[in-house]
Amino acid sequence: MPGLRIGFIGAGSMVGAIVRGAAAAGRETSGFLLTSAGGASARALAQEVGAASCQSNDELVANADMVVLGVKPYTLPGLLDELAVPLAEHSPLVVSLAAGLSLARLEGLAPSGTRIVRAMPNIAAGVGQSMTALAAGAPVSPEDLAAVEDLMGAVGRTVVLADKDFPAFVGLAGSSPAFVLTFIDALARAGVLGGIPRAQAVEIVTQAVLGTARLLQAEADSNAAQGRPRTPADLIDAVCSPGGTTVAGVVALQRAGFSDAVVRAFEATVARDRELGS
Numbered sequence: 001m002p003g004l005r006i007g008f009i010g011a012g013s014m015v016g017a018i019v020r021g022a023a024a025a026g027r028e029t030s031g032f033l034l035t036s037a038g039g040a041s042a043r044a045l046a047q048e049v050g051a052a053s054c055q056s057n058d059e060l061v062a063n064a065d066m067v068v069l070g071v072k073p074y075t076l077p078g079l080l081d082e083l084a085v086p087l088a089e090h091s092p093l094v095v096s097l098a099a100g101l102s103l104a105r106l107e108g109l110a111p112s113g114t115r116i117v118r119a120m121p122n123i124a125a126g127v128g129q130s131m132t133a134l135a136a137g138a139p140v141s142p143e144d145l146a147a148v149e150d151l152m153g154a155v156g157r158t159v160v161l162a163d164k165d166f167p168a169f170v171g172l173a174g175s176s177p178a179f180v181l182t183f184i185d186a187l188a189r190a191g192v193l194g195g196i197p198r199a200q201a202v203e204i205v206t207q208a209v210l211g212t213a214r215l216l217q218a219e220a221d222s223n224a225a226q227g228r229p230r231t232p233a234d235l236i237d238a239v240c241s242p243g244g245t246t247v248a249g250v251v252a253l254q255r256a257g258f259s260d261a262v263v264r265a266f267e268a269t270v271a272r273d274r275e276l277g278s
């Protein structure tokens, strides 16, 4: 949305990924305002992308149409308390990136009537490939939601979800880059065991994972019209020749409890998200 002033409170991993991803996508960043606890990270990020930093969170709230809260979940209640007066006075649209904090909880922490959108992006926003969920509170207008979709759409795909589904979404997309990286790290180390230098093994596995994900997306996009895109299971079958190398590896993964380990990672993530919100 041209001309919209967007303030980011927090300039760490996630805000850094969104701001850098938006800049790389050609988004106008001169209307971005940044603060951080110590100030140095906000100033450095602002300088990097041609944005501005503010002296204080109050100053940022007073000058932004949209305020993105990019601090850790345990910091957010205190921050919203500190910002009660400027938020009530200036009424910006507020976007929370925090894991665990439901819309109802956020609305209870902010001044009455605050327009809040909950967003759950992931770290791939930095390369324009986030998968971001959005949920809007009752006072949020379609134009407000469109403004957040526009920002997050510049750094990846977006989906509007019910607030109750956010814990599951965190397991599927917010936290899952770390699961995928754990897989890449483990397979690359196996490559080292097989005699391939570490850096080359990481490059090879990264391209294999990227290519597989692109294959699955292309399958969904091209065959959705016909009503039956091939599923991950169909594509596994397409790689497994009878008696071949792949089926030997896939069966070994099953015997080692790979699927069970993935489900456990998901369940632990969802449980932790619920704990953070309680």
Ligand SMILES: NC(=O)C1=CN([C@@H]2O[C@H](COP(=O)(O)OP(=O)(O)OC[C@H]3O[C@@H](n4cnc5c(N)ncnc54)[C@H](OP(=O)(O)O)[C@@H]3O)[C@@H](O)[C@H]2O)C=CC1
Pocket: 009, 010, 011, 012, 013, 014, 015, 035, 036, 037, 038, 039, 040, 041, 042, 057, 069, 070, 071, 072, 073, 075, 079, 097, 098, 099, 120, 121, 122, 123, 174, 175
């Ligand atoms: N990292 C991820 O992959 C994802 C994170 N999220 C969510 O994003 C949010 C931020 O996480 P992440 O970026 O990883 O955290 P980081 O620890 O990397 O960054 C937190 C930022 O908050 C700043 N900060 C802390 N207190 C204040 C304050 N009072 N005023 C202004 N700034 C403050 C810190 O400042 P300073 O730099 O000076 O220390 C820092 O820049 C969390 O709520 C998390 O749940 C959501 C999806 C994915």
Ligand SMILES: O=C(O)[C@@H]1CCC=N1
Pocket: 099, 170, 174, 175
């Ligand atoms: O672990 C975290 O706190 C954040 C939330 C989603 C991904 N990382």
